[in-house]
Structures are given as structure tokens and as C-alpha cells.
Amino acid sequence: xxxxxxTTVSRRExxxxxxxxxxxxxxxxxxxxxxxxxxxxxxGSRIDFLEGIDYIDFVxxxxxxxxxxxxxxxxxxxxxxxxxWTHVIDEMLSSPLSYAEMIFGxxxxxxxxxxxxxxxxxxxxxxxxxxxxxxxxxxxxxxxxIAIIFSLIGLxxxxxxxxxxxxxxxxxxxxxxxxxxxxxxxxxxxxxxxxQGIARLNPFFYMVDxxxxxxxxxxxxxxxxxxxxxxxxAVVLFLTVWTLFHRGWKLRA
Amino acid sequence: xxxxxxxxxxxxxDDTVAVDGLDLTxxxxxxxxxxxxxxxxxxTTIKCITGIAQFDQGSITVMGHDVQKDYQxxxxxxxxxxxxxxxxxxxxxxxxxxxxxGYFGMAxxxxxxxxxxxxxxxxxxxxxxxxxxxxxxxxxRRLILxxxxxxxxxxxxxxxxxxxxxxxxxxxxxxxxxxLHKAGKTIILTSHYLEEVEKLCDRVVVINKxxxxxxxxxxxxxxxxxxxxxxxxxxxxxxxxx
Numbered sequence: 001x002x003x004x005x006x007t008t009v010s011r012r013e014x015x016x017x018x019x020x021x022x023x024x025x026x027x028x029x030x031x032x033x034x035x036x037x038x039x040x041x042x043x044g045s046r047i048d049f050l051e052g053i054d055y056i057d058f059v060x061x062x063x064x065x066x067x068x069x070x071x072x073x074x075x076x077x078x079x080x081x082x083x084x085w086t087h088v089i090d091e092m093l094s095s096p097l098s099y100a101e102m103i104f105g106x107x108x109x110x111x112x113x114x115x116x117x118x119x120x121x122x123x124x125x126x127x128x129x130x131x132x133x134x135x136x137x138x139x140x141x142x143x144x145x146i147a148i149i150f151s152l153i154g155l156x157x158x159x160x161x162x163x164x165x166x167x168x169x170x171x172x173x174x175x176x177x178x179x180x181x182x183x184x185x186x187x188x189x190x191x192x193x194x195x196q197g198i199a200r201l202n203p204f205f206y207m208v209d210x211x212x213x214x215x216x217x218x219x220x221x222x223x224x225x226x227x228x229x230x231x232x233x234a235v236v237l238f239l240t241v242w243t244l245f246h247r248g249w250k251l252r253a
Numbered sequence: 254x255x256x257x258x259x260x261x262x263x264x265x266x267d268d269t270v271a272v273d274g275l276d277l278t279x280x281x282x283x284x285x286x287x288x289x290x291x292x293x294x295x296x297t298t299i300k301c302i303t304g305i306a307q308f309d310q311g312s313i314t315v316m317g318h319d320v321q322k323d324y325q326x327x328x329x330x331x332x333x334x335x336x337x338x339x340x341x342x343x344x345x346x347x348x349x350x351x352x353x354x355g356y357f358g359m360a361x362x363x364x365x366x367x368x369x370x371x372x373x374x375x376x377x378x379x380x381x382x383x384x385x386x387x388x389x390x391x392x393x394r395r396l397i398l399x400x401x402x403x404x405x406x407x408x409x410x411x412x413x414x415x416x417x418x419x420x421x422x423x424x425x426x427x428x429x430x431x432x433l434h435k436a437g438k439t440i441i442l443t444s445h446y447l448e449e450v451e452k453l454c455d456r457v458v459v460i461n462k463x464x465x466x467x468x469x470x471x472x473x474x475x476x477x478x479x480x481x482x483x484x485x486x487x488x489x490x491x492x493x494x495x
Contacts, residue, residue: 008355019343087339091400094303094333095356096325253266253297253306 006101006108009092013109017075017116024075025116028067032121035063036128039185050187053218056129061212062184064121065146069175071117072150073157075110077167080158084250093252099245103155103238110151111144118143131215138214145230146207150175152237159250178204188220206230254317256281256408256439257302262311264297264463271297272308273463279441281407284434286454287443290489294463295443296336299412303333316407329357332406334397336413336443342386346377346396349385350403357404364403371399374429390417398426408439415449427453451481459488 017024040056040063047055083089092102125131133139153170161167182204188196199205206226213219245251257279264272272294279285289295300306302313304324313320318327340349347368354364372381375395380388388396394417401409411430415423430453434440444450450457451474459467467488474481 002358004355004358004360008352012352087337088341090305090335090339091353092356093305094328094331096329096358097356098325248307253300
């Protein structure tokens with residue numbers, strides 16, 4: 001791995017999202033503020049939810065994750081798709097960049113954007129509640145691992161997409177619905193018993209639950225198995241993306 | 254050792270054969286012209302050499318490096334100026350050059366020095382901070398050429414490098430290419446301006462329908478009343494009739 005080549009790709013990706021801060025940073029901060037205000041403060045203050053836990057503290061990890069995922073997927077998918085569409089990708093394909101350097105460069109850019117979004121939301125949340133994470137390392141682990149997973153999913157979308165609207169298909173029809181039913185707003189115990197088993201098959205449940213544990217020490221899933229599962233998913237996705245790049249799928253004519 | 258060696262190159266797009274068993278060897282230091290009508294397979298051949306396209310059969314070696322097995326070493330030796338403009342329209346000139354230098358592993362100090370050199374060489378000083386999308390066609394072309402030379406490659410591949418630029422700039426570019434050739438660069442040129450190819454190239458290969466149909470040295474097309482355009486038209490007309 002050549003560090004000059006790797007840092008060039010990641011620097012280009014970071015500069016790309018900093019060029020359009022209203023779309024990439026301010027917009028998710030505003031969305032998250034509305035979620036926190038409506039669900040956390042206005043509605044949440046009237047919900048007697050779990051003993052000892054304010055509703056705002058329960059929903060905040062899910063709100064944070066929602067925007068984190070949006071940032072990571074949006075960055076890698078749109079960047080790769082536009083580079084394919086404008087043939088700017090040829091600059092990289094005809095250079096000595098290795099496939100791993102390209103992929104890691106995109107990942108670093110997407111994780112940086114996701115964390116910048118997350119940091120802003122965290123600061124906003126501090127205005128409404130004490131959002132200090134109980135387990136800082138676990139908090140960072142979940143943030144970074146989730147961002148990596150969704151930057152890799154974004155790269156698959158960026159390769160697969162044939163037109164602009166394809167960029168949102170997976171996010172609108174798969175990712176967002178699964179996040180919403182993954183325990184962002186409710187405890188899994190609140191679901192009918194028959195639904196609880198299905199809910200536990202939703203991978204987003206383990207992400208929300210893990211992140212929630214890192215912040216308020218409340219969990220409804222086996223944490224170690226969930227964390228191992230997330231790392232495994234990240235590795236499998238990386239190998240998948242590397243194989244697609246190596247084969248030149250939709251990259252090289 | 255040859256600068257470029259292509260053996261039995263075949264490239265298909267679905268059922269269309271774009272390059273059909275092409276054999277080609279280019280010596281180091283050669284100024285080489287690759288000609289052919291539209292759709293003959295010139296740009297596809299270039300894309301296969303540079304890694305932008307994959308090929309179905311055959312092999313390509315650049316400066317002794319196989320472009321598939323040893324792709325990083327092969328690509329490090331090539332500078333490409335493609336036919337279509339393919340730079341980030343929002344990025345300024347300096348950034349585009351900086352990124353490409355980085356892709357080729359050039360350290361920051363070296364990149365900064367080289368950016369100054371190529372910006373000066375191609376007369377881009379006044380425009381260095383402008384985004385690519387705001388440049389005129391001629392300036393875009395000059396930047397694409399500057400980008401190809403950023404890492405000081407052994408082989409320069411120019412696909413229609415003077416398309417859309419005015420006469421003065423074209424002559425300035427020719428002088429520049431002659432200097433690069435004198436400095437030992439291997440240059441591969443495709444152009445629809447046959448006068449340009451005739452003036453610059455030592456050797457010309459003509460391809461049509463993905464196959465080589467002529468391989469001429471300079472003497473062939475500059476002898477007596479012969480000129481390249483005449484020889485080329487005669488050849489391609491005959492080939493199309495066949």
C-alpha cells in the first residue's frame with residue numbers, strides 16, 4: 001500500500017464533500033435536529049418509556065446512526081457513480097493505483113464525511129441532553145464500523161447504478177425502512193411476540209442496539225456476537241468490492 | 254526491449270469485434286502514428302493498453318511489463334491524453350494536476366515542482382485557479398496534455414490531441430511534442446489531421462475494422478509525390494471495398 005497514492009484518493013474524496021457543505025453536512029444536521037426536537041423533546045417528554053431512561057437518550061443513538069449511514073452511503077455511491085458517468089474514473093484506472101488503494105481511499109473519504117456528520121449531530125444533541133457515551137471505545141467502534149460497512153455498500157451502489165435515480169433506490173427501499181424497523185424508536189420488547197423473532201433477523205437492529213449500549217448501557221441483543229457479526233460483514237463487503245474492482249465490473253469497458 | 258508490444262489483441266463489445274487479432278510493436282523513442290477511420294479500433298486499442306478497457310484475448314507489454322499481470326508498473330510508464338475530456342469539472346487546474354501526481358505516487362515537494370513546470374510549459378499560469386469546467390476548449394486540451402506529462406512518463410499516448418484547438422496552439426504543441434521526442438520519449442499519436450501525423454511521425458500503422466492493414470515508415474509516405482493523405486485514402490477506400 002503506497003501512502004501517497006492512498007492519501008491522494010482520500011484527500012480528493014474529503015475535499016469533494018467539503019466543496020458542497022450545505023448538502024453534505026448542514027442538511028443532515030438540520031434533519032437530525034428536527035428528529036431530536038420532535039421525537040426526543042416534544043413527544044419524548046410525554047413518554048414514560050423505560051425506567052430510568054429518558055426517551056431522548058433512547059432514540060438519539062438511532063437518529064445518529066441514521067444520518068451516519070446516509071453520509072457514508074451518499075459519499076461513496078455518488079462519488080463513484082459521477083466519476084464513472086463523467087469518465088473521471090479513467091484518471092485512476094490508467095494510473096498505478098492498486099484496487100485496494102482506490103477502495104480504501106473511498107472508504108476514508110466516506111468515513112470522514114459520516115464522522116463529520118455524526119460529530120455535528122452529537123454537538124446538537126448536547127443542547128438537549130447529556131449525550132456522553134458510557135463506553136467511549138465501544139461508541140467509536142460502532143461509529144467507525146457502521147460507516148465502513150455503508151461506505152462499502154455505497155461503492156457497490158455506485159458501481160451498479162446506471163442512472164441518477166438508482167443511487168437512491170437501495171437507500172429508499174431497503175436501508176431506511178430496515179433502520180426504522182430496527183429499533184430506532186422502540187424497544188424490541190414492545191413488538192408483538194411473533195414479530196420479535198423477525199426483528200432480530202434485521203442486521204440494523206444489532207447496529208442500533210450496539211450503539212445504544214455504548215451510549216446508555218442499555219441493550220437487547222448479544223453484544224459480542226453483534227460486534228463480531230459487524231466486523232465479518234465489513235470484511236465480506238470489502239472482499240466483494242475488491243473483487244468487483246479487480247474484475248472491472250462496470251468500471252472498465 | 255520494445256516500448257510497446259501487442260500480440261493477437263482481441264477486444265469485443267458484446268457481438269461487435271472492435272479489435273481483431275492485432276499485432277503491433279513500437280520501438281523505444283519512436284514517434285508512432287496510429288490511423289484509421291472512425292470505429293476502426295484505435296481508441297479501443299489505447300484503452301486496452303492503458304487499463305481503461307479489458308480485452309478478451311492476446312497480450313500487451315509496456316516497457317517490458319505485462320499490462321494485466323504487472324499492471325501497476327506498466328501504467329506507471331504511460332501518460333495518456335484521451336480524446337474526451339475527463340477531468341473533474343469543479344476542480345481547479347492545480348488540483349487536477351496535484352491529484353494525478355499523487356495517483357502516480359509523487360511526493361508533495363516533487364508534485365509542487367512539477368505542477369509549476371507543466372503549467373509554465375503549457376501556458377496555463379493565468380488560469381491555474383480556474384475550475385476545469387470554466388476553461389475554453391483549447392485550455393482544457395492543454396491541461397489534459399499537461400496532466401499526461403505530470404509524472405514524466407516514458408510513453409506518451411495522445412488520442413486526438415489537437416482536436417478543437419486553434420492553428421497557433423496546434424503549431425506550438427507540435428514543437429513541444431518534437432522536443433519531447435528529442436528528449437527520448439516514445440510517442441503514440443492518433444489524429445484525423447493527417448498533415449499532423451505526416452509532419453511528426455516516423456512510422457504509421459493503419460487499422461480498419463480492428464485489423465492492421467498497413468505499416469509504413471516515413472519514407473513510404475513522403476517519397477516523390479506521395480503524401481500520407483493520398484496513401485491513406487487509397488488504402489482505406491480499397492479496404493472498405495474489400
